[in-house]
Amino acid sequence: MKDNRTFTMIKPDAVANGHTGAILDQIIKGGFKIIAMKYIALTDQKAGQFYEVHKERPFYGELVDFMSSGPIVAAILEKQNAVEDFRKLIGATDPAKAEKGTIRNLFAQSIGANAIHGSDSAENAKIEGDFFFSALERF
Ligand code: UDP
Ligand code: MG
Numbered sequence: 080m081k082d083n084r085t086f087t088m089i090k091p092d093a094v095a096n097g098h099t100g101a102i103l104d105q106i107i108k109g110g111f112k113i114i115a116m117k118y119i120a121l122t123d124q125k126a127g128q129f130y131e132v133h134k135e136r137p138f139y140g141e142l143v144d145f146m147s148s149g150p151i152v153a154a155i156l157e158k159q160n161a162v163e164d165f166r167k168l169i170g171a172t173d174p175a176k177a178e179k180g181t182i183r184n185l186f187a188q189s190i191g192a193n194a195i196h197g198s199d200s201a202e203n204a205k206i207e208g209d210f211f212f213s214a215l216e217r218f
Contacts, residue, residue: 084155085197089195094150111165117154
């Protein structure tokens with residue numbers, strides 16, 4: 080599959096703490112083009128569905144509660160090698176382990192409230208983008 084698109088969410092902690100603008104700035108300066116974007120609140124049910132792959136993990140309940148605790152910014156991004164390059168830009172899941180200057184290093188609170196999501200494969204980027212956006216909502 081062509082790996083030129085990824086999917087992201089600025090998570091409720093980062094939105095609530097006023098980091099939306101700074102994070103979008105890093106994304107754009109990182110060379111990613113915004114193909115689709117929306118400011119939206121996930122219901123408990125929708126957050127559960129999005130993170131279904133983690134259903135058996137011990138943190139699933141907490142993750143679903145957190146992701147439905149406030150609005151998020153969801154977006155589809157385009158760049159060559161988008162998935163891998165975006166994971167580099169956001170840094171490790173645990174902000175304590177995220178490289179200096181990465182979005183999670185700068186803005187995340189904890190391993191759960193870690194500021195931002197990035198797809199882990201081109202296949203999942205497509206599934207996740209389709210979860211949020213219709214054909215009319217992408218450019
Ligand atoms: N998460 C958590 N505790 C953990 C691992 C993950 O709360 O020990 C949360 C965290 O918000 C993370 C999300 O679950 O971003 C999905 O986990 P994954 O392992 O896919 O990390 P990611 O791909 O987001 O880096
Ligand atoms: Mg993941």
